[in-house]
Amino acid sequence: MTTYRIAPSILSADFARLGEEVRNVVAAGADMIHFDVMDNHYVPNLTIGPLVCEAIRPHVQVPIDVHLMVKPVDRIIPDFAKAGANIISFHPEGSEHIDRTLQLIREHGCKAGLVLNPATPLHILEHVMDKLDLILLMSVNPGFGGQSFIPHTLKKIAAVRKLIDATGRDIMLQVDGGVKIDNIGEIAAAGADTFVAGSAIFGKPDYTAVINAMRAELAKI
Numbered sequence: 726m727t728t729y730r731i732a733p734s735i736l737s738a739d740f741a742r743l744g745e746e747v748r749n750v751v752a753a754g755a756d757m758i759h760f761d762v763m764d765n766h767y768v769p770n771l772t773i774g775p776l777v778c779e780a781i782r783p784h785v786q787v788p789i790d791v792h793l794m795v796k797p798v799d800r801i802i803p804d805f806a807k808a809g810a811n812i813i814s815f816h817p818e819g820s821e822h823i824d825r826t827l828q829l830i831r832e833h834g835c836k837a838g839l840v841l842n843p844a845t846p847l848h849i850l851e852h853v854m855d856k857l858d859l860i861l862l863m864s865v866n867p868g869f870g871g872q873s874f875i876p877h878t879l880k881k882i883a884a885v886r887k888l889i890d891a892t893g894r895d896i897m898l899q900v901d902g903g904v905k906i907d908n909i910g911e912i913a914a915a916g917a918d919t920f921v922a923g924s925a926i927f928g929k930p931d932y933t934a935v936i937n938a939m940r941a942e943l944a945k946i
Contacts, residue, residue, distance in 0.1 A: 729943045730756035730919040737923035744784045753932035757788040759921045767796035768867050775808040782809030794867050806833035814838025814861050817849050827856040854892050865902030874903030879915045886916025910942040
């Protein structure tokens with residue numbers, strides 16, 4: 726039976742109350758906290774760094790899932806590991822040597838993930854499947870929250886699910902971008918098991934109601 730994980734993205738949280746926000750969303754049933762790092766270089770936005778990760782770490786016991794949208798990526802990985810990250814994923818375009826970067830993440834005690842943008846081809850995964858704990862498929866172009874899900878991502882999810890299953894390894898298949906109550910079931914049916922949701926959860930009056938509604942949709946799969 727598939728284990729589904731809901732990972733609220735703090736990109737859409739109230740940053741004036743960030744500690745309270747992450748506590749509340751975990752109390753509402755979140756399985757992990759998704760932490761979006763943007764550098765205004767690889768993507769056209771600037772968000773948060775290791776100090777914020779370190780600040781929220783004492784507030785939650787669930788894994789902190791750090792998504793690095795930065796270039797170059799290697800320099801910042803040890804800082805996030807030290808700040809309390811449990812999972813660190815990055816875009817292949819942000820690394821000169823993907824294999825080395827994955828190894829660097831693992832050497833610092835974190836699970837390692839690779840992130841593919843909507844137009845990034847899947848063959849990039851071919852030689853690194855044995856080093857991956859997570860594959861994140863972007864279902865929007867990275868840089869901003871609140872975008873709509875790109876429908877052709879569903880075919881990509883199904884293709885990656887086949888790749889994962891062929892390895893026999895326990896690799897999380899995460900989807901990020903436009904995930905909400907009315908499409909999470911369709912995304913899961915395509916093969917995803919981990920779901921990043923930002924504006925669909927944060928900013929809503931009742932986090933528990935949203936997460937429960939998402940789980941109700943997942944239960945139908």
